[in-house]
Amino acid sequence: DGGITQSPKYLFRKEGQNVTLSCEQNLNHDAMYWYRQDPGQGLRLIYYSQIVNDFQKGDIAEGYSVSREKKESFPLTVTSAQKNPTAFYLCASSIQGRLLREQYFGPGTRLTVT
């Protein structure tokens, strides 16, 4: 089956620790995205990557970092500099082309920092 996987589903960390969230896709999509979702709110873009070895900051990149060494993988690190890291994190991917296309989402990782 083709799709996007995120692991783990639930993640707990102590304040001050960095944590890396995994995102893998086997859809052969060039573009990948990371969003943050807080209760009752829409999705906010953290980082995105349109091609391997290149990525751009989204609207709320502070306190986060990413890498894109492989087409299939786009891990997100939540650093200790992120003031409010507890949230639901969603990874997505899409085809790159002349026309904008829909984004496909993974199941999400719920991060709780205490």
Place this chain on the structure above:
Amino acid sequence: GESVGLHLPTLSVQEGDNSIINCAYSNSASDYFIWYKQESGKGPQFIIDIRSNMDKRQGQRVTVLLNKTVKHLSLQIAATQPGDSAVYFCAENGDAGNMLTFGGGTRLMVKP
């Protein structure tokens, strides 16, 4: 700044009735719109999309209507079922062109 928004945060309908979820957008440059469904604890699931050169598009039990004059987007679900209960998001591309901006979401509750 310009944003995508929704008229109703919660919509409650009887099973079997039709549902209409609305979305207002303010960016006249938007030419691509998507509706997503998100069930509790899961990632958003693509439902249907529409480009600005159309005003209506139909899928299985769903129809999206686009009114560019008043910058309004709606999702119609026919014969609503309990499995349709979820939060529905609209998204547009806006000035960014190749990026999506998401609305806050409307929760649809289906009563048996």
